[in-house]
Amino acid sequence: MSVAELTYDAQLKLLFRATVNPEEFRFILIQYNHFSLVGKVVQALKAKYPDRPMLRLKIADENYSSLIQKLTTHEGLVMIEDFNRLLDDPDMYVGFNQRRDRISRLPIQLICFLPEGPRYIRDCMEKLRDWWSIRNLVLHLRTEVPSEEKRTLEAPQEVSSLGGYNASEKKEELQRLLNRISELESTGEASELLDNLYSQALQILEDLGLYRQGLELAEKWLSKARQEGKTEVELANIYNWFGTFCQYLGEYQRAREFHQKALEIFEKNFGPDHPDTARSYSNLATVLQALG
CATH class of the missing domain: 1.25.40.10 (Tetratricopeptide repeat domain)
Structure with a gap:
């Protein structure tokens, strides 16, 4: 059975297992079919590790310099909630690749969220080859989407x-x-x-x-x-x-x-x-x- 076929709870256990040691670097990708899962995962991690520092970032609110500065001065859990935006910005993903060795030596657990779809994993493999080679876990979380939101979520999104x-x-x-x-x-x-x-x-x-x-x-x-x-x-x-x-x-x-x-x-x-x-x-x- 592939990871994508596991239940939400089973995949959450894999996430906890991967992030159990606060001294070890981890690079984890989480795909979701509804944005509510981002907050749900964040709350689950807070409950699991109440004493561990946690930093939530949005690429939309950062430039390259501020992103790297925050990543390299934090210890503990780091969540990038809109990682797909980094994949659409050449300056961001080229610079991010160049800092892989430095960041991966730090005691942070870097958890990056992506919308559901094969495009995003393909972009990670093609644009972030250095990072893809050291990934620790890729999860595919799904939840029931409220019927009134389905039309909006299924509308084409210009992400590239x-x-x-x-x-x-x-x-x-x-x-x-x-x-x-x-x-x-x-x-x-x-x-x-x-x-x-x-x-x-x-x-x-x-x-x-x-x-x-x-x-x-x-x-x-x-x-x-x-x-x-x-x-x-x-x-x-x-x-x-x-x-x-x-x-x-x-x-x-x-x-x-x-x-x-x-x-x-x-x-x-x-x-x-x-x-x-x-x-x-x-x-x-x-x-x-x-x-x-």
């Missing part, structure tokens, strides 16, 4: 800065990418560049919540990649996109099939500890949790 910071800018960049893809495909050249353009376009479609269009573009990319005889590892990257969009569209069985394919390929080629393998494990765990 790729293509711009608002829907208008992203749509403009998306059209530019699609035009460039068509232009290059008409010449039959620049295959590696095409792969990069497809990936960027799919990321923007995900940001905009255009999941059906994203699935259609992924299908087009996969068909072309197979015709060109791409390696199985290159195909596995596209399988992950397939699975992601199927998941957003509620096609969980299909999402499971594609994420399983990607996982098997990455595990065979790179082993269980590679970031691509870890990402596929996380993607599959999220789908299995949705299937129940």
Whole structure:
């Protein structure tokens, strides 16, 4: 059974076990499907460790200098409640990577909260590779969402800065990418560049919540990649996109099939500890949790 399949109480026990020693550094990621879980976890930690210093941070209220200053002068529990904002700020995540060795020598238990979704784990693995390599625990907490909030929570959230910071800018960049893809495909050249353009376009479609269009573009990319005889590892990257969009569209069985394919390929080629393998494990765990 994966961590994502465990109950809230069972995952909370894993968190307590990971943070039991106040002298040891810990880096823990917690994904949640509703923001109320952030406060719930904070209260549980306060009750478990009433005498341990606790610092709650929000990236929205910090700049890079103030964040590092607070992290390096505190001992005990540190909670970053909107860690996804750090992942969207290049200055923040580049600097955060550079300070990994210094911060990881401190007696703090760094607990970072992220909204639910494979995008955020993928961003951690790609943008914070140094930190991902020393992670101690990744939890996936879920709670029943009040019915009146579901529509708001399910609305597309623009969390990536790729293509711009608002829907208008992203749509403009998306059209530019699609035009460039068509232009290059008409010449039959620049295959590696095409792969990069497809990936960027799919990321923007995900940001905009255009999941059906994203699935259609992924299908087009996969068909072309197979015709060109791409390696199985290159195909596995596209399988992950397939699975992601199927998941957003509620096609969980299909999402499971594609994420399983990607996982098997990455595990065979790179082993269980590679970031691509870890990402596929996380993607599959999220789908299995949705299937129940």
